[in-house]
Amino acid sequence: MRLVTILASGLLPLATLFVTPTLATSFNTGDVQAHGDWHSLSLTLGDERHVRAIEQHSYGDSVFSVNATPGACAHPWLEIRVALDELQSRSATWNRVPVDILIDRDDVHSGEAAFITERGDDGFYVRLSMPDTDALLDDMRHGETLRLRIHRAPEDYWFLVFSLNGADQALARMNRLCEQPPKGTGPKDNAPPVNRRGRHPPRDDGLARTYWRIK
Secondary structure, three states: OOOOOOOOOOOOOOOOOOOOOOOOOOOOEEEEEEEEOEEEEEEEEEEEEEEEEEEOOOOOOOOEEEOOOOOOOOOOOOEEEEEOOOOOOOEEEEEEEEEEEEEEOOEEEEEEEEEEEOOOEEEOOOOOOOOOOOHHHHHHHHEEEEEEEEEEOOEEEEEEEEHHHHOOHHHHHHHHHOOOOOOOOOOOOOOOOOOOOOOOOOOOHHHHOOOOOOO
């Protein structure tokens, strides 16, 4: 999938999927398991941990992901990462636009897409905010194809299509990984309190940079 202009003309040319920038924080990947066209995995860095279900099958330069954080497993978020030609110099939210998601030929889920770049990162991120994420995920579990229509401008759309083969199993395992305690750990007297407010991780936590393609 090649997107010539996402924002301003020439601002974000596309190329390879990953570079690990010196300034970026990289998480360790583990618990990787394939589920058809999807994978489930965990991300760790010290005491910080996240889980993810990804579809990297449909495009060579784009990854669709469902993400969750232990302590806030009931608040997953959806994101698309598109590879760029170069590391970005600014952390910014460039735009917020309407987005429509169609699972097979069923009802359309409409929400908002935020266009995001991170300094020192070669990815362009589309963070999806949906009014009923649970309903969307339930449709994904029972569907075959996910179609996105992102409204870049009036009568100017960006279309993406992702496979849902294996999404049910990947999402189920992501939830199990989110609920289970990390391996080889136990209670610590000096452990900091866990944030259970259900907030999404901030954009500068380095999680965005860990989109390694699973072989």
